[in-house]
Amino acid sequence: MCELLGMSANVPTDICFSFAGFLQRGGGTGPHRDGWGIAFYEEGGYREFRDPHPSVDSPIARMILDYPIKSQMVISHIRQANVGQVTLANTHPFTRELWGRQWCYAHNGQLADWQTLPLPYYRPVGSTDSEHAACFLLGEIRRAFPEPPSRCEDLWRHLHAQCERLRGLGVFNLLLSDGVHLYAYCSTKLAHITRRAPFGQASLTDFEMSVDFQQHTTDADVVSVIATDPLTDNEQWQRLLPGQLVVFREGELVASLGGELPLSQEEQGQAESGAVDRTATATATARRKPDWLASDLSC
Numbered sequence: 001m002c003e004l005l006g007m008s009a010n011v012p013t014d015i016c017f018s019f020a021g022f023l024q025r026g027g028g029t030g031p032h033r034d035g036w037g038i039a040f041y042e043e044g045g046y047r048e049f050r051d052p053h054p055s056v057d058s059p060i061a062r063m064i065l066d067y068p069i070k071s072q073m074v075i076s077h078i079r080q081a082n083v084g085q086v087t088l089a090n091t092h093p094f095t096r097e098l099w100g101r102q103w104c105y106a107h108n109g110q111l112a113d114w115q116t117l118p119l120p121y122y123r124p125v126g127s128t129d130s131e132h133a134a135c136f137l138l139g140e141i142r143r144a145f146p147e148p149p150s151r152c153e154d155l156w157r158h159l160h161a162q163c164e165r166l167r168g169l170g171v172f173n174l175l176l177s178d179g180v181h182l183y184a185y186c187s188t189k190l191a192h193i194t195r196r197a198p199f200g201q202a203s204l205t206d207f208e209m210s211v212d213f214q215q216h217t218t219d220a221d222v223v224s225v226i227a228t229d230p231l232t233d234n235e236q237w238q239r240l241l242p243g244q245l246v247v248f249r250e251g252e253l254v255a256s257l258g259g260e261l262p263l264s265q266e267e268q269g270q271a272e273s274g275a276v277d278r279t280a281t282a283t284a285t286a287r288r289k290p291d292w293l294a295s296d297l298s299c
Helices: 016-025 059-066 129-144 152-167 265-273 278-284
Strands: 003-013 036-042 045-051 071-078 094-098 101-108 173-177 182-186 191-196 201-203 210-212 222-227 244-249 252-257
Touching (some): 003 016, 003 173, 016 059, 016 071, 071 173, 094 129, 101 129, 129 152, 152 173, 152 182, 152 252
Antiparallel strands (some): 003 071, 036 045, 101 173, 173 182, 191 222, 201 210
16 A cells, blocks of 8 residues: 655645655665655745656655655645556646635545446546546535535535545545645544644654654644654654544644544444444444534635
8 A cells, every 4th residue: 555644734844754764665765666746835835856766766755755845735746556557647646726726635445336436527647546536525625605605514524425425436545635734534544743842852663763853843833744654753643533534734633533443342342242343333323523613614
């Protein structure tokens, strides 16, 4: 499967530290050798780099490490191909325009029967299930909201419902952004961390590198990082739950919808003994993490 990396910050921030560890998973510490990409939102603009070659050996990836781009929103992806050839057209992230904004999409997973998803507005350029799902998802947002909704909550609930629909087709871990919000949806595996004052030291898991964030930040800085697996080995990352959608804005977690809570030890014992059907307990009885949403946020 592929791997995802995202960042949301309240000040322009470079992602070089996290990216240095992440790119090692593209053919170094991980098997994801079938291309990589990264997108930056900067001062109302959008910059993107994509490469169908392994990130660990990519001169473009090294250039990004040597040229720290300051951004408040970043999405990156390294690919292990399962649908579609290894080509530039099939390399994430994928981008489409909606409401005069560039929407950036990256997906980890594999979907069944994805060709049946309707595409009334957007068409894929490549041949992957991921890009087809991206066109479907953005098309569903556009159909429901021809203009930006007055309430963010309406958009977030609609997005969560569509992500749940796509999860019904297989594994669907998602990073999505319009340059204002960063959305992360978990089907099987995603983790996040929010760094704020007092900042400390962090050490990468996949690369011999450490940084003392206190030397590079102010007390007002807030930076959240989302990844398929934690990128550091001395910090406390928080795992998302299956079915959970989280929303970040300027580094802060502003909404959480859905998420299937794990069974208690008592319920696990009942399920193992056959007294309780595990699927029914976990889903039909709505063992869901309570939703919470920030108020007074424009979309």
